[in-house]
Amino acid sequence: MKHFIQQLSLAVSVSAMLFIGCAAPGDRDAPAGKENAGYVWGRADVWNIGNAAAAEIWQQWTSHFDAENLDGLLALAHDSIYIELSPTEQIDGIAAFEQRIGNWFEAADVSMNAIWCVPIQYHEEDGTPDNSNWLIAGYDFTSIQGDTTTFMDRHANVHIEDGKIRYAKIYTHEERSGVNRSVTLSVDMNGYEGEYSSVNVYGFFNGWCASCNEMTDEDGDDVYTATVQATEGEMEYKFTLDGGADLQEMFEAGTACTKTTGVYTNRLAQVESDTEFPAVCFNACGACE
Numbered sequence: 001m002k003h004f005i006q007q008l009s010l011a012v013s014v015s016a017m018l019f020i021g022c023a024a025p026g027d028r029d030a031p032a033g034k035e036n037a038g039y040v041w042g043r044a045d046v047w048n049i050g051n052a053a054a055a056e057i058w059q060q061w062t063s064h065f066d067a068e069n070l071d072g073l074l075a076l077a078h079d080s081i082y083i084e085l086s087p088t089e090q091i092d093g094i095a096a097f098e099q100r101i102g103n104w105f106e107a108a109d110v111s112m113n114a115i116w117c118v119p120i121q122y123h124e125e126d127g128t129p130d131n132s133n134w135l136i137a138g139y140d141f142t143s144i145q146g147d148t149t150t151f152m153d154r155h156a157n158v159h160i161e162d163g164k165i166r167y168a169k170i171y172t173h174e175e176r177s178g179v180n181r182s183v184t185l186s187v188d189m190n191g192y193e194g195e196y197s198s199v200n201v202y203g204f205f206n207g208w209c210a211s212c213n214e215m216t217d218e219d220g221d222d223v224y225t226a227t228v229q230a231t232e233g234e235m236e237y238k239f240t241l242d243g244g245a246d247l248q249e250m251f252e253a254g255t256a257c258t259k260t261t262g263v264y265t266n267r268l269a270q271v272e273s274d275t276e277f278p279a280v281c282f283n284a285c286g287a288c289e
Contacts, residue, residue: 036048040122045123046122046123047122047123049118049119049120049121050119050135051119051121051133052119053133054133054134054160055117055119055135057076057160057163057164057165058135058137058158058160061073061076061165062112062113062114062137062139064076065110065112070101070102073097073101074094074097074098076163076165077094078094078161078162078166079093079094080094080166081094081097081164081165081167082166082167082168083097083167083169084168085170086170108145109143109145110141110144111207112140113140113141113142113207113209115138116137116138117135117136117137118135118136118137119134119135120133120134120135121134122134131161132159132161132162132166133159133160134159134160135158135160136155136157137155137158138154139155139156140152140153140154140207142207144180147180148177148178149177149178149205150176150177151174151175151176151204152172153172153173153175154170154172154173155171155173156168156169157169157171176231178232178233179231179232180229180230180231181229181231181232181271181272181273181274181275182228182274183205183229183274183276184225184277185215185225185227185228186215186223186225186278186279186280187199187201187223187224187279187281187282188222188223188279188281188282188287188288189222189223189224190222190223190281191282191288191289192282194241194247196242196247197242198214198215198243199215199217199224199240199241200212200215200226200239200240200243201213201215201226201228201240202237202238202240203228203235203236203238203267204236205228205230205235206228210244210245211243211244213226214226215239225279230271231271232271232272232273233270234259234270234271235269235271236266236267237266237267238267239267239282239283249267249283250265251267252265253265256285257280257285258285
């Protein structure tokens, strides 16, 4: 059974390319408005969009990880859970999972940021849907242990059986570690003419969570400040308003204080030690005039 699931996981990766998005968690009855697609070992049209309940289970799983809730994870883990972390590292069984994750939570401050997911359904040769569900999910992990932060950009093929996580194959796209530094950032809102209720800063240091680091203005001069923990080296970040990305700063590629990667242009700073950067004007490289 385990060997079959591992082989089927390879097909999941290929077939998922045909689907986009993730069924809304509240829309339990909206799996399939689409015909089957994809293939497994030469047999065509074996996948379609899966039940949104699988996405709900994954959301619970990631929330428990982010809260370091080991009991919650164990409640969602199948007794025969098997996780392939790499070609040479696996977690086999509920006892090994409890020990591995429990030790990790004790040693580190762990956060998990769920980014996207696609639930899909496998169909047998006679066309009937399999009783279990698959999903493909993208997420990132941040683990702070002592004075070192490790960031991991990952996606996983996940098999859900009887409402529990039965199998997961993890793919790590990026992993970087660095020494933690205390970085103080300030933004001057005096030149901003729109309305807002809060000012936030987000970036690599918090997994691009727009609501996680709210800034304060203790003296009421419209200069907002926050201190974050970032790793040495390049730090990409932005200031944003009201705890979301809709009112974030927008820079053109090539702006002096920025770095552009693909379609994203972010502020860029170099962190070498505990640092307090001077205040800058919202959506500008320098101080407000």
